[in-house]
Amino acid sequence: MEIKDLIRMGIKKLDRRKYSNPPLECVLLLAYLLDVDKTYIYIHNNEEVPSSVEDKYFSLIDERRKGYPIQYILKEKEFMGISFYIEEGVLIPRPDTEVLVQYVLDYIDEKYKEGDIKVVELGTGSGCISLSIAYYNKNVFVYSVDIDKKANAVAEENSRRLKLSDRVKILEGDLFQGIKNMGLKNSVDIIVSNPPYIPEDEIFGLQDEIKKYEPLWALDGGEDGLNYYRRIIPQSKEYLKNRGILVFEMGFDQGRKIKELMEKGNFRNINILKDLQGLDRVITGELFL
Ligand SMILES: C[S@@+](CC[C@H](N)C(=O)[O-])C[C@H]1O[C@@H](n2cnc3c(N)ncnc32)[C@H](O)[C@@H]1O
Known part of the structure; x- marks a missing residue:
């Protein structure tokens, strides 16, 4: 699948989750899995994504649907303009x-x-x-x-x-x-x-x-x-x-x-x-x- 299809499907799956921002979160999750920044996702939205990444992406989307905080998935949270490493616990x-x-x-x-x-x-x-x-x-x-x-x-x-x-x-x-x-x-x-x-x-x-x-x-x-x-x-x-x-x-x-x-x-x-x-x-x- 292409980047834009994964983003569209992810948004649909996350749509009813409270306290979430599906378009941004889907971009961030895919960027995290592909190890690129989020601008890359916007610019290369026709790029084909390997199926191993597709599977991981949908399993992370499922975790988000259950309410697992995106910051624990990305292991990062910005605070005072600084990127902090964080993990569950x-x-x-x-x-x-x-x-x-x-x-x-x-x-x-x-x-x-x-x-x-x-x-x-x-x-x-x-x-x-x-x-x-x-x-x-x-x-x-x-x-x-x-x-x-x-x-x-x-x-x-x-x-x-x-x-x-x-x-x-x-x-x-x-x-x-x-x-x-x-x-x-x-x-x-x-x-x-x-x-x-x-x-x-x-x-x-x-x-x-x-x-x-x-x-x-x-x-x-x-x-x-x-x-x-x-x-x-x-x-x-x-x-x-x-x-x-x-x-x-x-x-x-x-x-x-x-x-x-x-x-x-x-x-x-x-x-x-x-x-x-x-x-x-x-x-x-x-x-x-
Ligand atoms: C509300 S969190 C604040 C964490 C961080 N300073 C922040 O602002 O995101 C409270 C912290 O206090 C720690 N804590 C709880 N009881 C404590 C104690 N008796 N002595 C020292 N730290 C304690 C917890 O482990 C937790 O990390």
Whole structure:
């Protein structure tokens, strides 16, 4: 079959799948199998495709029909203009998280004219937050902790590909346990975290793509979704400098409660930022020791 026939048939098969973009996904899947970029597919649409590739293409289309995320098939997701390697078992980076990264980069630009900046991330996942901050600011050193071995292996792979291993340390541990021997007491400029924050009884209402295939422990924030904030906020004062900042991603309706927790923990100048849909998504505060 020719490229254009495979694309047309693929679109038809994927047509009724929710949360998908069949024309783009078919082009991406075929480009992935033929090891070409997507422009090649558009330009060479009369080219004959080997039957072995045809079979693989239709089996990937079937996986997509069942809701398997395209990013796990392509093993790639773009975040902050950078291509991140990902695989099943590790959370797919979300566009809303770019709001958090952009805030941190702007804050550093404004506040730090020179010198090294120490950043800690809790809950590394693919490494998308830590690595993009380090990628776009050469003065940044990041200590990035995840409890999950698979996430750490993927983050290491991304760090290697982006040549950031000398400025991003990937550590295994339970939140601050991961940095306890790093000599970082009251010396960190910025702590960032996109912790699991979905209330446990909302997990089962998530769309199939997420619920069936993404790691749920990376999303489950306990009964009211706030378990991780309750742990991170009080402990962060052992590591942050006076007037260092804590920056969290959060659920759109969690701002008021997290603000209260931060105020109790001596954080001031608390700001809430909106995501791309205009919902509250990021909260930041400055520690006064
Ligand atoms: C919502 S994901 C965020 C991943 C990534 N930072 C991102 O923004 O795409 C939360 C991450 O926290 C990690 N995590 C969960 N419990 C943890 C703990 N107790 N200590 C360290 N990391 C933890 C999970 O493995 C997961 O990678």
